[in-house]
Amino acid sequence: MEALVQIFWRDLCARYPQWREAAAPFAAAVRLLADCAAHGGKILLCGNGGSAADAEHIAGELMKSFLLPRPLPESFRQRARALFPQQAGDLERLQGGIAAVSLVSGASLPTAFANDVDGRLGFAQQVYALARPGDIVWGISTSGNSYNVNQALRVARLLSCRTLGLTGRDGGDMAALLDVELRAPAGLTPQIQELHLPMYHALCACLEAVVFGGQARGNPPAGPTDAA
Template identity: 35%
Template structure:
């Protein structure tokens, strides 16, 4: 039997469909739903940290090494992940007082370029063509997807790999095609089927990567290791 249009919304926000007219009952349901979602993301972030903590540190060292050799970071994603890609670029480029600004660009930011490529060639190339035009060996390709199956991200990572770039990927679910590629240097998969929780956890991941990269560039030590370039 097919799902009715309201069914998926009801599963997400049951308090809106309960038929309750008692305001206090509705507020109680809202509070319970909010607490449940907050607990979910806290547990998910903890699970990602416990599983990938060492790999996050290794990725940050690699990114710091690349930046120290003049690398630039190119971030990309679709939909909500395009907003995250722009946040990644802004975070590295304009981190605020006391942190080192690093060259970073969002491939989603130039609407004229994105729409020209999508219209004239196809949406699958909107990131790969920009990487082909601007990417250099040693630069960083940083792609975000909730499903891991976005075809334009797969094309971009393939182009970045051909050009000898450092590749960093953030995905959800089981990693999808991004995990199957086998050529992404640093892939972090958030084990969830909720797009909302995936994106919330991915935000934590890239902020942690930024902070660890800043520490590495400043000559800090962590995990008992000190490295320099």
């Protein structure tokens, strides 16, 4: 895994040298995510505004093929042929996934909770209901001071989950709530968001290579991408 981390890290820094001081947290984030995936855990993502879009984006990269093929286990394919022979061809087109849930999706739950309890606790309520020890809550906040995101991270700590964050500026209140912080070296929200995207793409690509058997080589693997 360490060889893969170095490959993706070097590629990221070649394109975005602003991240060159984040080698240690990048490697720690990959190890954190890989351990979660290896133990059947899930990754819960949250953020506001542009960071909400990033949470959706990350979940999309993790739940389906990103840069590498993700073949299904033969045991699943055989079971599909045995139980649903007429539909097995379609079912075998599924791809391996890394369990990730964007907490920013939907309307009924967040609006109901905002109306009945407190909208600032919407992410925290979802973490409380969904998270189990060993899962990761991944918060995204350019300031590090998004109250609803930080409350979700606090609940994660109470439930013995691990915490990962993308921040900017000085890290804000979020910095003290994180096992691993990836702090973009910028001060303006648009600039921070511009640096968050290549960082989480590199993390997703490296994690995919670790989980689905990518081989260490001179450049990150090229392959299918999403349609976004």
